[in-house]
Amino acid sequence: MKKKVMAIALASVMAASLAACGGGGGGSTTTAAAAPAETKAETTAAPAADSKVDSGEAAPSGEGGSLVYWSMWEATEPQGQAIQEAVDQFTADTGIAVDLQFKGRTGIREGLQPALDAGTNIDLFDEDIDRVNTTWGQYLMDLEELAKAEDYEATANAGLMAACREVGGGTLKSIPYQPNVFAFFYNQAIFDEAGITEAPKTWAELDAACAKIKEAGYTPITCDDAYIVCMFGYHMCRLVGEPKTEEIVKGGLWDEAAVMTTAEAYADFAAKGYFSDTIASNVWPAGQNQELAMGTAAMYLNGSWLPNEVKDMAGDDFVWGCFSYPEVEGGTDGTDAANYGAQVLAINKDSKNAENAFKLICYITKGEFDKRLSELSIGIPADSTNSEWPELIACVKPVMDSMNTRYPWAAGAEANADMTPIIKENFLSLCGGSIDAQGFVDALKKAGN
């Protein structure tokens, strides 16, 4: 009997510790999934364990003005390579050693806060604008003074600096780099063949364009499970604005007319056959790789990282076009609103080397290395004097320049983690045609109970 008690006790200990470990570090279970968005995603095959890459002559952290920098990239990614080059140059010019550690998406997401709480010496780190300013807001140093001293804003993107201040609670706590914007990307060749001369600005124009594309024998719109909620979010925001959309999603206000209107608009498109036949079962990256890049589908609502992600599949002759999510009839928001943002660099409020850290930020986000980053990752430059964008994404410039209102990720539609999966799969079914608008709304209501 004693033995049995012991056995049960031991088993419970084992199980509980397993659960405890799971809670403490999901990353230790080698969280690994290919990341949809180079710039946005969180589930890259990234070992949570330190994938430490020292920049050669890194001095013991904190001593002699040396810096410790935790980055969200992998050393092998274009972004990681460009940052490494900037850091090397910084060290060569200033003699300040930098301990640059590439943590990867999951590594930094799971590991940064515990490390900061434990008092690890980290001078600067980078991640997505919203996560840095919201989730890690309490660890950030106010950068207003440092930015003023360096006259940082003379050549910075004003819109993005404003966005950083907005999410930083009115003051500058992070510096943007590698900007991105979330909009419709399309295959110019298909548009030309279908005889579409101008990118759609309204829902009716999009409808007309889709009809022409369908007639030309192509799939007008495709998407993947990873991004489908963004379509729902954008349409809702065009109708009632972002704060209201978030309110509906968080509060489960599925009776609001906008939800039905959105569902009806998409049900209408589904009925007209505008969506890919396989949209309901497209697991990322099936839609973007097998349909859009292969030239069978014309449009995809995605971030400006898309051309880079599919460039090897799409080929050199693929000409990209870009337009902001169209306006809808009777809606509040225009095409000047979108989810745009950037990765940001921030300085630990406890850093003793803030000035040097800010200098390093300038190296990465200005001039030569900003340009290098933009070239390597086919991304948007952050420095306003780097006016030449990589050719693949030149089409994004007018869209980015036209932005006035900023939405968060998925235009607020993913603000309620308990509802995202339900919105996602029902919207997939709606676009796939297996449920109608009423069915979509009913499913959301049912899940909210």
Added chain:
Amino acid sequence: MKRNKGMIIAFLAPAVSIFAIVFLYPIIRTIIMSFFKIDGITDPVSKWQFTGLANFIKLANTSLFRTSMWNLFRIWLIGGVIVMSLALLFAVIITSGIRLKSFFRAVIYLPNIVSAVALATMWLQYVYSPKFGLLKTVFSKLGLTALSKVQWLDNDHKFMALLLAYCFGMVGYHMLIFASGIERISSDYFEAATLDGADKLNQFRYITMPLLKGVFRTNITMWSVTSVGFFVWSQLFSTVTADTQTITPMVYMYMQIFGAGNSVTERNSGLGAAIGVLLSVCVVAIFWLCNHLLRDDDLEF
């Protein structure tokens, strides 16, 4: 005697203290955390807000979490039946003296060596692809047009698609455990049974099965523990954001602790801890049941 006591303490102390720090402390902390609202997982205790049973009540009232528990149960039960039967079947075949035994054993075990990411990509982007997938090709070659048009990754089929892909990789591991259990049984029993005129089926029914009870228990416990930690496959089958067909409690826990998808969502490590506690209770219950239902202490061989 006194000296002896000192020695006992001296030798036990390192193990006990490490056990206490590495196992006991996290368990107790996790249990305590489950009664609090905690934003960041490493927030100091002063920031914790006591909420009593609120975390558990919230879990019970969240349809997504209930779905995740239901999925876990389905994975455990349906997957368990599939994996255990296939593993046992293969183990019996492999230990029956067939030729190329080690080759087949290696082939069946192979998926365990390949990374889950690679395996899942193969299943998602190739086997289940509605454009050029293996299933589509095979079914259309066989003239089964209706089946060839099925979208295996849509909402109606995704769970089974996930389960099948997962089981494919798990059979080899449990087969090895079964095979080692069967090999442990002395061949004398089988020889004697053969002389007495028992056929293979009866030998399996009356010799192999009873003597494998302990191995069954091991396998079921191992299966339960790995099922409870079901995470990677779920993540791979629903990139970035979870969906109701693939979500498991571990994925839900991750969402609560580190935020869901690309959005900045509300975090509550206390809720995550509560999920951990619930899962532990499940595993203990299964272990207890196995111990009671599959006693093997009445047989010695």
